[in-house]
Amino acid sequence: MLSALLLTVATAACVVAHPMGADLEARQGGPKATVYSSCKNKGDVALTFDDGPWEYLQVVSDTLVKAGAVGTFFFNGNNYDCIYNAAEQQRVKYAYNAGHMIGSHTWAHKDLTTLSWDQIHDEMWRVEQALQRIIGVTPAFMRPPYGNYNDLVRQVSYARNQSLVIWDFDDGDSTGSSVAQSEADYDKALAKHPNSMLSLNHETYKTTAYQVLPYAISKLQAGGYKMVSVATCLGLQPYQHVGKPGTPDATWKC
Numbered sequence: 001m002l003s004a005l006l007l008t009v010a011t012a013a014c015v016v017a018h019p020m021g022a023d024l025e026a027r028q029g030g031p032k033a034t035v036y037s038s039c040k041n042k043g044d045v046a047l048t049f050d051d052g053p054w055e056y057l058q059v060v061s062d063t064l065v066k067a068g069a070v071g072t073f074f075f076n077g078n079n080y081d082c083i084y085n086a087a088e089q090q091r092v093k094y095a096y097n098a099g100h101m102i103g104s105h106t107w108a109h110k111d112l113t114t115l116s117w118d119q120i121h122d123e124m125w126r127v128e129q130a131l132q133r134i135i136g137v138t139p140a141f142m143r144p145p146y147g148n149y150n151d152l153v154r155q156v157s158y159a160r161n162q163s164l165v166i167w168d169f170d171d172g173d174s175t176g177s178s179v180a181q182s183e184a185d186y187d188k189a190l191a192k193h194p195n196s197m198l199s200l201n202h203e204t205y206k207t208t209a210y211q212v213l214p215y216a217i218s219k220l221q222a223g224g225y226k227m228v229s230v231a232t233c234l235g236l237q238p239y240q241h242v243g244k245p246g247t248p249d250a251t252w253k254c
């Protein structure tokens with residue numbers, strides 16, 4: 001009884017002492033961003049690539065372009081490497097200039113469901129700022145790391161004018177599937193003749209870049225699918241704003 005009372009007092013004191021707690025309460029029930037996990041347009045496939053920019057971006061991009069396909073890259077700011085390192089800035093530009101869609105995968109690949117309102121904003125704006133600086137765009141779509149989100153994540157996304165993108169097919173590259181398994185999974189999914197597909201892949205695996213992707217593209221083309229960006233397959237705009245890239249200075253760092 002006494003301990004329950006103490007706990008109540010402690011909890012209340014914590015809310016008062018910690019303004020962010022009160023803030024959170026006030027925001028409960030606020031508008032939530034839309035979560036998309038499938039394409040809308042029949043015959044469209046959106047191939048998405050998470051966790052870069054990294055080493056295999058160029059081959060992924062070239063493979064798509066050669067097939068007349070458009071992909072979507074959800075970039076982190078500081079995951080495999082710092083996005084401001086010269087090689088990574090070049091990769092971001094390479095994908096964007098090749099006509100692929102660029103989205104946010106947030107800054108450091110944290111599980112957003114473990115974070116506060118302010119911490120979620122921080123994970124989001126830092127990569128948005130990097131994309132504004134490097135290619136001049138403010139992304140309209142965010143893929144939450146691990147596909148994990150809750151109401152708070154959706155509320156912050158709404159406040160940032162972004163929608164969430166999950167997937168309806170996972171090639172399994174990030175969870176230990178072999179090339180053969182990933183290819184078999186594509187076969188199995190396509191055997192059901194889905195209207196569309198929103199496919200999760202990672203540009204950070206050599207096997208995905210060199211083996212699974214070429215296989216998937218040939219199967220998708222044989223099935224008559226069109227490989228387009230996430231925005232196109234949803235009939236929406238990819239960016240909130242498109243402006244001019246910035247000029248690098250000492251503040252461009254991780």
Ligand SMILES: *[C@@H]1O[C@H](CO)[C@@H](O)[C@H](O)[C@H]1NC(C)=O
Pocket residue numbers: 140161237238239240241
């Ligand atoms: C919000 O994003 C949409 C694109 O998704 C854009 O058209 C609109 O201008 C944005 N609104 C603001 C206030 O930036």
